[in-house]
Amino acid sequence: MSAAIQECVIISGKGGTGKTSVTASFAVLAAGRAVLADCDVDAADLHLVLTPKMITKADFKSGNEAVIRSEACTGCGTCVELCRFEAIRCVRRPDGKTRCEVDPIACEGCGVCVRFCPGKAVDFPERLCGEWMFSETRCGPMVHARLSTAAENSGKLVATVRQEARRVAEERGLPLIITDGPPGIGCPVIASVSGADRVLVVTEPTVSGEHDLERVLKLARHFVIPAFVCINKWDINPEMTERIEQTARKMGATVAGRIRYDRAVTSAQRAEQAVVEIDAPSAEDVRAVWRQMGFE
Amino acid sequence: MGTGRNRMIIAVASGKGGTGKTTVAANLARVRGDVTLLDCDVEEPNVHLFISGEPQGEPEVVSLLVPEVDESRCDGCAACSNFCAFKALAVLDKRVLVFAEMCHGCGGCARVCPQGAIREVPKRVGVVETMGAGGVTVVQGRLDVGVAMAPPLVRAVKAHIPKTGDAILDAPPGTSCPVVATLRETDFVVLVTEPTPFGLNDLKLAVEVVRELGLPFGVVVNRADSSDDRVTTYCREASIPILAEIPDDRRVAEAYSRGELMVDALPEYRPLFEQLYTDIVRLLQNPLIAGVARASCPCFMGGTPMPRGALQGPHC
Amino acid sequence: MKIAFSTSGNDLNAPLDTRFGRAAKFLVYDTETQAFTLVDNTQNMSAAQGAGIQAAQNVAAAGAQAVVSGHCGPKAFRMLSTANIKVYTSNAATVAEALSQFQAGALTELTAANVDGHWA
Known part of the structure; x- marks a missing residue:
């Protein structure tokens, strides 16, 4: 791992x-110096602005899932009794025989039914949980992914995306990695920030924004990562903006700026452009945040 | 339903x-x-x-069953940690360590233990609160x-x-x-x-x-x-x-x-x-x-969904 | 005694990795012979979970009596203490620098995990 590569995660x-939207603008402002990583694998959107051209694609597998071989199942129901996740049911077939079936969405892959099926009728294949892609964009190389519906373990997919992004940065000698992080404060977020060089928290001056900001900043502090905060749509509630900025400073974060409420943000999105690529009033605000974070 | x-x-x-x-x-x-x-x-x-x-009553504590190892019975065979798909158990120097935060509560470890050294105990994961508004x-x-x-x-x-x-x-x-x-x-x-x-x-x-x-x-x-x-x-x-x-x-x-x-x-x-x-x-x-x-199909009795296409199946 | 350093490189001049569970490898240095071996840990870098646990098992199997890293999560710490392996944290840039800190007695022993679990 080269110490020279700087990774900035936006959460x-x-x-x-x-x-x-902020991540996409940063991708443009980095002007070809960065690898882009979309770690919001549950609901990836960065590709809608950066319109990547896919170069390679790979399956993402994690854990296992139980699959009952119908021809070997005697319908004894042992698995139904043992499953703690209500993932197996016995179904009466038209031929009058009872067979057990696993609901793949409810199965957590613990393997209890596999081990204790008296007829050894349960297979335990690896579970396909999504895919990840390497692409080229107008702003540079991009690594992104898609988690399958109802799949678990997005943390591991996030780790895979970051690892690939770093590999690409090393290979091409690019000094920056700009990462669109997942929302929330759970496992995937932790996976996206651990070991990063700085995080930018984009928040809004709302009661929910304030509520979640503290938890996110605690996370950054745990991982000893310098944290920056910017308030989007700050002017919908200037008092709340002040309060959030105070909280941020108290928690050791740097206030990187304010972005005004601007409908042009949506117009940019519709035109598959980053805010800084169109003549939007808020574009200057985003540039100021970029400068505050020391990227220029 | x-x-x-x-x-x-x-x-x-x-x-x-x-x-x-x-x-x-x-x-x-x-x-x-x-x-x-x-x-x-x-x-x-x-x-x-x-x-x-206004809160209505005390918050209800929600728990998950996680393993507890009786060290006097455990011989460190590692059957439990080998079985656990979530790495919630690890064996080092013949001693079992439980990492309850990784446990999904499947109960498999207690079943596979040849010594009967594992019992399941509740571990708090959160609360459910009720309010009247x-x-x-x-x-x-x-x-x-x-x-x-x-x-x-x-x-x-x-x-x-x-x-x-x-x-x-x-x-x-x-x-x-x-x-x-x-x-x-x-x-x-x-x-x-x-x-x-x-x-x-x-x-x-x-x-x-x-x-x-x-x-x-x-x-x-x-x-x-x-x-x-x-x-x-x-x-x-x-x-x-x-x-x-x-x-x-x-x-x-x-x-x-x-x-x-x-x-x-x-x-x-x-x-x-x-x-x-x-x-x-x-x-x-x-x-x-x-x-x-809510088709009258028996496969919906449990409320769990059928695989795709099942609605057209002969059992419906 | 044998000391395990988390690192991404192959020799004493390699950078010290601040992560324990998700370090690419461990450089295990023997203070008696002044020689070192490398223990691969890459299978853990993208592990879904339990990287710290597996890394601790790797370090214990290599016979290390001490670990020098940046952070150590609660699960790894419990594993290492069970195996009587002491944990030291260092902010040194390289393994060599961390080793001299260790030999000078400049590193303090961790008595509890110093980062949150999961992805440390």
């Missing part, structure tokens, strides 16, 4: 605060 | 956070009045920021910090769905396990989205989930304006009913920022939510749509 706590 | 019209369970979900899911759930509950509002977003419960009420009963789950096991807590919240009377569920954002745990066995799903490319992309992901679960659903477009019809076009082409459009009104954003309910701060929006409720009820009474949710 938000609560979703929908403008995290991806 | 509820039969007839004595109870209706509506879930409000979205492909990603910040689209107005909680706003729709909470305002819908407020205009409906006599209803139970369940916050299933146990990692970030936010409903209480908008509808607060006017006619609305708010039930929220709150996962303990550092706990990653949301589905058991979601199931505990859902155990508070009343036997009679309507329930509104605020689902977690996204399309992962806790979302599926929330949506299962509901009667109708309201998907909230925005008329933007991001909104459309995330809506499509959410539609995949509800279709896979075989649930009837409709869409509410939040922050609607006239400049983008991609979401409406998609819904029309995919035969998805648009239930309501909440205009892009800066006053709504401002009220939200202060933690005020839209129908309280801006009463002119009351009829919109009243109409939304009426429309959902009407849709559910439509035998064609209701048939998707």
Whole structure:
């Protein structure tokens, strides 16, 4: 791992605060010096602005899932009794025989039914949980992913995306990695920030934004990562903005700026452009945040 | 599953956070009045920021069964740690260490232990709190910090769905396990989205989930304006009913920022939510749509969905 | 005694990795012979969970009596203390620098995990 590569992760706590719009602008402002990583694998959106051209794609597998071989099942129901996740049911077939079936969405992959099936009728294949892609964009190389519906372990997919992004940065000698992080404060977020060089929290001056900000900043502090905060749509509630900025400073974060409420943000999105690529009033605000974070 | 019209369970979900899911759930509950509002977003419960009420009784502690090793019986054979798919047990120097935070509570280790040295003990994962707010009963789950096991807590919240009377569920954002745990066995799903490319992309992901679960659903477009019809076009082409459009009104954003309910701060929006409720009820009474949710097929008796295509199967 | 350093490189001049569970490898230095061996840990870098536990098992199997790293999560710490392996934290840039800090007695022993679990 080269110490020279700087990784900046953009997170938000609560979703929908403008995290991806800021990330897309940063990708443009980095002017070809960065690898882009979309770690919001549950609801990836960065590709909608950066319109990547896919170069390679790989399956993402994690854990296992139980699959009952119908022809070997005697319908004894042992698995149904043992499953703690209500993932197996016995179904009466038209031929009058009872057979057990696993609901793949409810199965957590513990393997209890596999081990204790008296007829050894349960297979335990690896579970396909999504895919990850390497692409080229107008702003540079991009690594992104898609988690399958109802799949678990997005933390591991996030780790995979970051690892690939770092590999690409090393290979091409690029000094920056700009990462669109997942929302929330759970496992995937932890996976996206651990070992990063700085995090930017994009928040809104709302009660929910304030509520989640503290938890996110605690996380950054735990991992000893310098944290920056910017308030999006700050002017919808200037008092709350002040209060959030005070909280941020108290918690050791740097206030990197304010972004005004601007409908042009949505117009940019519709035009598949980053905010800084169009003549939007808030574009200057985003540039100021970029400068505050010391990228220029 | 509820039969007839004595109870209706509506879930409000979205492909990603910040689209107005909680706003729709909470305002819908407020205009409906006599209803139970369940916050299933146990990692970030936010409903209480908008509808607060008096706590009703003590919080209910929710636990998961995790292993406890009797060291006097354990011979360090590692059968348990070899079995555990979640790495919740490890053996070092013939000693077993339990990492309860990794445990899914499957009970497999206790079964495989040849010495009978493992028993299962409850470990707290969070609480379920009930509050009374006017006619609305708010039930929220709150996962303990550092706990990653949301589905058991979601199931505990859902155990508070009343036997009679309507329930509104605020689902977690996204399309992962806790979302599926929330949506299962509901009667109708309201998907909230925005008329933007991001909104459309995330809506499509959410539609995949509800279709896979075989649930009837409709869409509410939040922050609607006239400049983008991609979401409406998609819904029309995919035969998805648009239930309501909440205009892009800066006053709504401002009220939200202060933690005020839209129908309280801006009463002119009351009829919109009243109409939304009426429309959902009407849709559910439509035998064609209701048939998707509660076909008389025995495979729905358990409330669990069948694999795709199963509805056409010979057993139906 | 044998000391395990978390690192991404192959020799004493390699950078010290601040992560324990998700370090690419461990450089295990023997203070008696002044020689070192490398223990691969890459299978853990993208492990879904339990990286710290597996890394601790790797370090214990290599016979290390001490670990020098940046952070150590609660699970790894419990594993290491069970195996009587002492944990020291260092902010040194390289393994060599961390080794001289260790030999000078400049490193303090961790008595509890110093980061949150999961992904440390």
